[in-house]
Amino acid sequence: MNEIAGQDTSLTTVQRRMGNRDIAEGAARTAVLRRRYDAPIDDVWNAITTPDRVDRFFLPLSGDLRAGGSFALQGQASGEILACDAPHLLRLQWTPPGDPGYSDQVEVRLTADGPDATWLELEHASVADVFRNDPDTGCYGVGTGWEGPLHYLGEYLRGVLPDRPSTEWYTFDEAEELRLANYRGTEWAKVEAQHARNTGHA
Known part of the structure; x- marks a missing residue:
């Protein structure tokens, strides 16, 4: 197990829901994750928009980082920056690698909770x-996938992670990641089932 990772304490801090909204590609489904960080809103904003900080808890980030510019997260996704309203709103076109023929949209919304805490909604x-x-089949969606980076963001803001790019300190532990994915995937499966009941769509 990656001793730095220690993710169990964050499993119950994430609020999960699903919804629907229109994006450029058409009528879309959404996975929404919400959690609170003990850090001022300006610090959280800076951490998620500054390349030298993003790669401490997530992946190397490059691009023309402004509204109308573009970004690339190494091995993960690339796209246009659709909106950037500091320190409250970041909206990205999110195109997975390998040209799948469509683009998703990722939006991050920050709300101050007093001077020293912030709610983040992705x-x-x-x-x-x-x-x-x-x-049961090892199938996990994007909601499950986002929980790890949001956990590491919290650890970074708390000063727990090394002040080095994650590629230098992160060690992949397949058994541990599968355990965490099973927990998260089970929770998201419940959210998905509830959303289907509410909307009348399987």
Whole structure:
């Protein structure tokens, strides 16, 4: 197990829900994650928009980082920066690698909770079938996938992570990641089932 990672304490801090909204690609489903960080809003904003800080808890980031510019997260996604309203709103076109023929949209919304805490809400919208979670088959959607980076963001803001790029300190532990994915995927499967009941769509 990656001793730095210690993710169990964050599993119950994430508020999860699913929804629907229109994006450029059409009518999309959404996975929404919400959690609170004990850090001022300006610090959280800076951490998620500054390349030298993003790569401490997530992946190397490059591009023309302004509204109308573009970004690339190494090995993960690239796209246009659709909106950037510091320190409250970041909206990205999110195109997975390998040219899948569509682009998702990721929106991050920050709200101050007093001077020393911040609520972060991340919404991932897609017209593709990227939401299904079935631990029995090892199928995990984008909601499950975002929980790790949001955990590491919290650890980074707390000063727990090394002040080095994550590629230098992160060690992948397959068994541990599968355990965490099973927990998260089970929770998201419940959210997905509830959303289907509420909307009348399987």
